[in-house]
Amino acid sequence: MTTVAAYAAPAAKAPLERTTIERRPVGEHDVLIDIKFAGICHSDIHQVREGWGQAIFPMVPGHEIAGVVSQVGSGVTKYQVGDRVGVGCMVDSCRECENCKAGHEQYCTGGNVMTYNGIGKDGQPTYGGYSEKIVVDEDFVVRIPDGIELDVAAPLLCAGITTYSPLKHWNAGPGKKVAVLGMGGLGHMAVKLAHALGAEVTVLSQSLRKKDDGLKLGADHYHATSDPATFEQLRGTFDLIVSTVSAPLDFGAYLSLLKTDGALVNVGAPEEPISLNLFSLIGGRKTLAGSSIGSIRETQEMLDFCAEHGIGAEIELIGAAEINDAYERVLDSDVRYRFVIDTATI
Ligand code: NAP
Ligand code: ZN
Ligand code: ZN
Numbered sequence: 001m002t003t004v005a006a007y008a009a010p011a012a013k014a015p016l017e018r019t020t021i022e023r024r025p026v027g028e029h030d031v032l033i034d035i036k037f038a039g040i041c042h043s044d045i046h047q048v049r050e051g052w053g054q055a056i057f058p059m060v061p062g063h064e065i066a067g068v069v070s071q072v073g074s075g076v077t078k079y080q081v082g083d084r085v086g087v088g089c090m091v092d093s094c095r096e097c098e099n100c101k102a103g104h105e106q107y108c109t110g111g112n113v114m115t116y117n118g119i120g121k122d123g124q125p126t127y128g129g130y131s132e133k134i135v136v137d138e139d140f141v142v143r144i145p146d147g148i149e150l151d152v153a154a155p156l157l158c159a160g161i162t163t164y165s166p167l168k169h170w171n172a173g174p175g176k177k178v179a180v181l182g183m184g185g186l187g188h189m190a191v192k193l194a195h196a197l198g199a200e201v202t203v204l205s206q207s208l209r210k211k212d213d214g215l216k217l218g219a220d221h222y223h224a225t226s227d228p229a230t231f232e233q234l235r236g237t238f239d240l241i242v243s244t245v246s247a248p249l250d251f252g253a254y255l256s257l258l259k260t261d262g263a264l265v266n267v268g269a270p271e272e273p274i275s276l277n278l279f280s281l282i283g284g285r286k287t288l289a290g291s292s293i294g295s296i297r298e299t300q301e302m303l304d305f306c307a308e309h310g311i312g313a314e315i316e317l318i319g320a321a322e323i324n325d326a327y328e329r330v331l332d333s334d335v336r337y338r339f340v341i342d343t344a345t346i
Helices: 042-048 150-157 159-169 185-196 211-217 228-233 251-255 296-308 320-331
Strands: 002-008 017-023 030-039 065-072 084-087 090-092 133-137 177-181 200-205 221-224 238-243 258-266 287-290 315-318 338-342
Touching: 002 133, 017 133, 030 084, 030 150, 042 320, 065 133, 065 150, 084 150, 090 133, 150 159, 150 185, 150 296, 150 315, 150 338, 159 185, 159 238, 159 296, 177 185, 185 200, 185 211, 185 296, 200 211, 211 221, 221 228, 238 251, 251 258, 315 320, 320 338
Parallel strands: 177 200, 177 238, 200 221, 238 258, 258 287, 315 338
Antiparallel strands: 002 017, 030 065, 030 133, 030 338, 065 084
16 A cells, blocks of 8 residues: 545545545556546535535545556556556446446446546545545556646546547537537536537636637637526527536526527536426537537547547636635636646645
């Protein structure tokens, strides 16, 4: 076992504080990663506050991990010491179910192991990226291409893949009108990625205060959802809407913005349910769907796509002591556009 420094919430809703955790010995198929940067995802906040239900404490959040391999197990074939690598939301899966066999391990039905707030195959709780080092099976590690700096790469491991996967699956590309609902961590990546994929991109944000940024990141249009005229003006416009909003919304109003056969794909994970009048789907043969992160193979594809198109996250680099303040700003929709922890400060 190796003792490493980490930032943890000792109990639900408690502020995060410095502590130490144990990392398992490097097994045959494991790599030891010196974590350099860890992004703060809104999912970290939902879980620290037990917004999604009972959680495991102490909790070391963090599933947007970028670092460098510092040791490899005897059976490791894909990575060497010194390689620049990333780890996202999963660190293992059953590897036997239909979805795992098809390479969709994010939809593992046998139970995948989440990077933190999970139980590993050794029966021990998993601890995430707000820490100095992590031990991960090489099959759940991806390579960060040389063209992307590690700090702006970290958020790609969750915000990047969670938006890339539905954009690809629902064919965002030339000739398609795509709206991104909510311009926070996931939303700003959705704008960059949908633009790079060739779609015409519209941001639907609560206000116009981030409009200049949105247009710079690649949006063609930007509208405030607080203005009722937006819903009149954009009725029947979009082929695809990706909702990244962390709070419950009136999806019926957004479904009215789709064309016939359009899809509203939700990746946001609000803590409360929504209600929906199903007539908003029937008229116009519309689809309301969800999507969870992406597979390991797709995560690598997304990183290579980002390197090819010069895409990284827009980040605010912080020291570990600023994590609790950063959480408050995320909750206020005041993130521009991802907080990333410099793990050297832990
Ligand atoms: P974030 O940075 O806080 O962004 C969320 C954005 O939603 C905000 O910036 C804001 O955008 C908008 N928003 C927030 N509250 C709102 C409200 N009451 N009404 C309307 N809009 C509101 O969060 P994130 O890290 O991008 O994560 C977004 C959500 O996705 C979270 O629920 C997270 O848990 C979930 N998530 C899901 C997956 C998955 O696999 N499906 C993966 C990662 C994260 P504007 O200021 O532009 O309005
Ligand atoms: Zn996340
Ligand atoms: Zn499985």
